[in-house]
Amino acid sequence: MPFSDSRAVTRSNIRVPRYFSFWRTVYSHGWCSLPPFVVDKESHELRRLLLLSDGTLVYSILREASTGIRIRAESPHTLTSSQRSEVRAQLRSCFRLDEDLSDFFAVVHKDRRSRWIRSSGSGRLLRAPTVFEDLVKMMCTTNCSWGLTEIMVQNLTTKLGEEFPGGVFSFPTPAKLASCTEAFMRKEIRSGYRSTYLIEFAERVASGKLDVEFWRKSKLSTVELFEEVRGVKGIGEYAAGNLLRLLGRYDYLALDSWVRAKYAEIHHGGRKVSDRTIERAYQKYGTWRGLIFWYEMTKDWLNQKFPF
DNA sequence: GCGTCCAGGTCTACC
DNA sequence: GGTAGACCTGGACGC
Numbered sequence: 001m002p003f004s005d006s007r008a009v010t011r012s013n014i015r016v017p018r019y020f021s022f023w024r025t026v027y028s029h030g031w032c033s034l035p036p037f038v039v040d041k042e043s044h045e046l047r048r049l050l051l052l053s054d055g056t057l058v059y060s061i062l063r064e065a066s067t068g069i070r071i072r073a074e075s076p077h078t079l080t081s082s083q084r085s086e087v088r089a090q091l092r093s094c095f096r097l098d099e100d101l102s103d104f105f106a107v108v109h110k111d112r113r114s115r116w117i118r119s120s121g122s123g124r125l126l127r128a129p130t131v132f133e134d135l136v137k138m139m140c141t142t143n144c145s146w147g148l149t150e151i152m153v154q155n156l157t158t159k160l161g162e163e164f165p166g167g168v169f170s171f172p173t174p175a176k177l178a179s180c181t182e183a184f185m186r187k188e189i190r191s192g193y194r195s196t197y198l199i200e201f202a203e204r205v206a207s208g209k210l211d212v213e214f215w216r217k218s219k220l221s222t223v224e225l226f227e228e229v230r231g232v233k234g235i236g237e238y239a240a241g242n243l244l245r246l247l248g249r250y251d252y253l254a255l256d257s258w259v260r261a262k263y264a265e266i267h268h269g270g271r272k273v274s275d276r277t278i279e280r281a282y283q284k285y286g287t288w289r290g291l292i293f294w295y296e297m298t299k300d301w302l303n304q305k306f307p308f
Numbered sequence: 309g310c311g312t313c314c315a316g317g318t319c320t321a322c323c
Numbered sequence: 324g325g326t327a328g329a330c331c332t333g334g335a336c337g338c
Binding site: 141142143144145148193194197233234235236237238239256257258 | 318319
């Protein structure tokens with residue numbers, strides 16, 4: 001645990017919007033169990049090593065507070081005001097605090113089946129500080145078990161990330177990932193056939209040929225943006241649909257084997273149904289359908305303090 | 309302990 | 324445009 005007397009500590013508080021739950025956001029999907037995110041279940045904290053734009057590493061520890069989110073930021077030196085601002089900006093982005101969901105909350109409030117989403121403080125899906133990290137992780141979820149995804153991401157951070165005293169690691173930069181050989185990726189990261197896709201993607205980002213961070217504020221239509229995301233080798237329909245959710249676009253259901261089985265269990269007694277049937281059922285929710293679908297599939301997590 | 313089979317998305321080649 | 328097979332790993336299972 002990276003505590004040290006020589007460490008500079010900054011404490012602050014982030015105000016949160018209406019209809020927000022810290023833990024419902026942390027457990028909105030599996031990202032909180034992939035490093036650099038770590039949930040400390042004993043101290044009820046979310047921890048994460050942040051890499052600032054000037055290269056400074058900041059170990060952030062977040063707790064739920066009555067006034068919002070309480071942050072303890074540990075760093076090798078006292079943070080400047082611009083560094084403190086960047087820490088807060090990265091965390092605000094992770095928690096989607098600046099995303100306007102008023103229309104979404106109005107839609108779910110009108111729908112008896114979905115009303116619980118607003119009242120439970122759900123609606124904001126946790127994401128990484130960068131689109132690069134979200135996409136790399138998304139690629140690591142394809143065609144494998146969740147356990148293997150955790151192994152790949154763990155290896156990416158410990159073997160390619162920056163180390164902070166105390167044994168925690170940041171997520172690797174595009175340049176660091178781009179410098180890897182395929183053999184290294186296969187042997188050390190265990191990313192298998194995804195290795196060439198990951199390296200190629202990192203090279204495009206590191207060289208500036210592909211600006212994925214711009215996707216969060218892109219004015220492209222959702223269909224156009226979906227196609228652009230699909231242009232990354234290794235990202236198919238499922239991964240692109242899921243990534244779009246983390247970009248604030250919710251038109252796609254991002255069907256994978258887990259949600260297909262879950263939908264069949266909830267609505268058809270476990271009997272398999274076609275993707276078209278699922279899509280038809282959520283058509284009425286318009287551009288919010290992907291978000292409402294996801295929360296309906298994970299509603300049973302609501303009753304668990306730590307769903308996973 | 310070893311071998312075999314299977315699940316999991318995406319890409320590519322082929323029809 | 325649709326489909327089959329390959330890709331790779333961990334886990335389950337049988338021996």
